[in-house]
Amino acid sequence: MKGPLLKITNLSKRYDGNKIALKNITLEIQPKEFVVIIGPSGAGKSTLIRCLNQLVKPSEGEIIFDGEDISKAKGKKLRQLRGKIGMIFQHYNLISRTNVLKNVLNGKLGSVPFWVSTFGLYSQEDRLQAYNLLKTVGLQDSLYQQAKDLSGGQMQRVGICRALMQEPSLILADEPIASLDPKSSEVVMDYLKKVTEERDLTCIVNLHQVEVAKKYATRIIGVREGEIVFDGTSEELSEDIIKNIYHLPEKKQEVILPVPGFVAEGEAVYE
Amino acid sequence: MERKIQLTDSKSLLRKILMGAGSLVLFSASVLLLNLDLATFVSRAKEAGSVLQHFLQLDLTDLAEIMSELFLSVTIAFAALIGGTLFSLIFAVFGAENITPHRYLSYFIKGFISIIRAIPSLVWILMIVASMGFGTISGLIGLIFPTVGYLGKSFISSIEEVPEDVIEAMKATGASKIQIITEGVFPCVSNMFLSWIAIRVESNVAESISLGIVGAGGIGTLLTRAIGSYDYPKISTIILMIFVTMLALEIVVNRIKTVTK
Ligand SMILES: Nc1ncnc2c1ncn2[C@@H]1O[C@H](COP(=O)(O)OP(=O)(O)OP(=O)(O)O)[C@@H](O)[C@H]1O
Ligand SMILES: [Mg+2]
Numbered sequence: 227m228k229g230p231l232l233k234i235t236n237l238s239k240r241y242d243g244n245k246i247a248l249k250n251i252t253l254e255i256q257p258k259e260f261v262v263i264i265g266p267s268g269a270g271k272s273t274l275i276r277c278l279n280q281l282v283k284p285s286e287g288e289i290i291f292d293g294e295d296i297s298k299a300k301g302k303k304l305r306q307l308r309g310k311i312g313m314i315f316q317h318y319n320l321i322s323r324t325n326v327l328k329n330v331l332n333g334k335l336g337s338v339p340f341w342v343s344t345f346g347l348y349s350q351e352d353r354l355q356a357y358n359l360l361k362t363v364g365l366q367d368s369l370y371q372q373a374k375d376l377s378g379g380q381m382q383r384v385g386i387c388r389a390l391m392q393e394p395s396l397i398l399a400d401e402p403i404a405s406l407d408p409k410s411s412e413v414v415m416d417y418l419k420k421v422t423e424e425r426d427l428t429c430i431v432n433l434h435q436v437e438v439a440k441k442y443a444t445r446i447i448g449v450r451e452g453e454i455v456f457d458g459t460s461e462e463l464s465e466d467i468i469k470n471i472y473h474l475p476e477k478k479q480e481v482i483l484p485v486p487g488f489v490a491e492g493e494a495v496y497e
Numbered sequence: 498m499e500r501k502i503q504l505t506d507s508k509s510l511l512r513k514i515l516m517g518a519g520s521l522v523l524f525s526a527s528v529l530l531l532n533l534d535l536a537t538f539v540s541r542a543k544e545a546g547s548v549l550q551h552f553l554q555l556d557l558t559d560l561a562e563i564m565s566e567l568f569l570s571v572t573i574a575f576a577a578l579i580g581g582t583l584f585s586l587i588f589a590v591f592g593a594e595n596i597t598p599h600r601y602l603s604y605f606i607k608g609f610i611s612i613i614r615a616i617p618s619l620v621w622i623l624m625i626v627a628s629m630g631f632g633t634i635s636g637l638i639g640l641i642f643p644t645v646g647y648l649g650k651s652f653i654s655s656i657e658e659v660p661e662d663v664i665e666a667m668k669a670t671g672a673s674k675i676q677i678i679t680e681g682v683f684p685c686v687s688n689m690f691l692s693w694i695a696i697r698v699e700s701n702v703a704e705s706i707s708l709g710i711v712g713a714g715g716i717g718t719l720l721t722r723a724i725g726s727y728d729y730p731k732i733s734t735i736i737l738m739i740f741v742t743m744l745a746l747e748i749v750v751n752r753i754k755t756v757t758k
Contacts, residue, residue: 309671319666336671344679
């Protein structure tokens with residue numbers, strides 16, 4: 227395919243007519259880019275990513291994905307376009323009482339008729355594909371485990387497999403490692419990077435850890451108060467620029483409370 | 498210096514006294530208004546011993562009839578349960594606010610279910626009997642109403658508790674409305690639905706028995722007749738059989754509830 231995979235023009239979002247979450251975003255994303263979006267809490271990162279697959283309806287603007295305007299698509303057309311965009315969530319959003327294999331096969335929902343999913347009539351090829359995906363993330367032994375019995379890191383790997391099962395050309399990930407410990411975070415990011423590179427996929431990830439962003443991104447976009455304030459490579463992201471992205475002049479910075487379990491030695495440890 | 502420490506503060510003490518006095522007034526007023534004939538009650542109480550004696554006998558000659566009528570009552574209860582479950586499922590899919598095709602449809606269905614619930618089951622059954630005549634079909638239809646009133650409301654609230662997360666994830670894969678329901682919503686609620694249905698089994702059987710009393714067929718009809726003819730041994734036998742049935746049901750239902758936990 228020639229030209230950008232994603233062309234966003236003058237995208238704005240205003241929730242219920244109140245505060246503006248996105249202001250006039252214009253952006254092009256090329257195939258095979260690994261874009262990380264960073265920015266302070268409330269900057270509009272999630273809103274931006276959710277507008278791309280229309281989980282959030284934009285107030286204004288145009289989003290051309292793969293040559294088609296997804297912001298105008300409805301019904302079947304919209305479902306078909308969404309099918310080409312895999313999504314990974316902070317809270318994994320798996321079906322907890324369904325097994326791992328079926329959770330991955332849910333990625334096929336956009337491309338099979340309803341009776342196939344309802345009566346479990348997935349073809350052997352689809353099942354094998356799901357199995358192979360789970361194997362690449364090291365979960366081939368947990369096929370029939372219920373999703374709720376997995377650890378967070380394992381759940382997120384299932385989430386990645388579900389997204390890949392869609393055979394997407396674009397992957398969106400909204401804070402995929404925000405609920406994980408550092409070790410699982412690394413495993414999940416490594417897998418995400420690996421599978422997208424192997425398949426020549428384009429990936430857009432929201433992160434709030436700048437270090438992680440620098441490590442994986444081919445391009446970093448800094449968002450502040452609904453506007454893009456930085457767009458460049460990891461090398462170009464200097465300390466001053468980071469300060470500028472995270473610095474909110476008028477408003478008071480949110481007070482970050484200590485997380486239980488991360489208290490210093492000798493202090494009380496919460497149960 | 499000595500200081501008395503009260504266990505409750507005077508404000509809540511006052512509240513308790515007022516509440517006690519209020520209940521006393523309410524009770525006396527109701528008793529007075531009811532015009533209770535205590536004299537008759539006391540004079541009849543002497544006969545209690547002999548009445549009790551009558552009740553202590555069992556009459557097994559009609560056991561076959563009792564069993565078949567009891568079976569009929571239970572069958573009506575289960576048929577109404579299945580019918581009611583189907584209706585409730587349909588209402589729930591269209592009535593739960595998070596998956597309804599239209600918000601107003603959801604309000605309409607919820608309003609309809611509230612109306613069903615506002616009218617006691619016995620009144621529903623009486624209305625159906627009055628319009629369709631005595632018989633099993635009336636009993637069945639009459640019993641479907643309270644079943645839908647209970648299950649419909651429970652199903653809707655279960656579906657509305659399904660996290661938005663799940664629905665969003667399904668949408669993002671390009672799933673259709675039906676797929677979102679069958680693959681996303683149902684797996685989340687199926688266990689809860691099963692336990693709602695299990696809870697409803699007991700009430701349906703109990704109501705099915707009592708609806709016989711108003712003439713909708715089943716063991717209740719037999720019981721009314723036995724009471725009418727002061728056939729104490731038969732009354733006892735019927736009540737004993739009902740008791741055994743309800744006990745058995747409760748055991749089974751509790752099993753199901755623990756399994757679906
Ligand atoms: N559903 C909603 N309704 C109303 N306002 C919303 C909604 N979702 C987000 N907002 C507002 O829009 C702005 C941007 O929110 P968004 O979730 O996109 O930020 P974010 O950058 O993802 O933040 P975080 O890092 O905390 O996830 C915030 O001011 C937020 O309060
Ligand atoms: Mg966010």
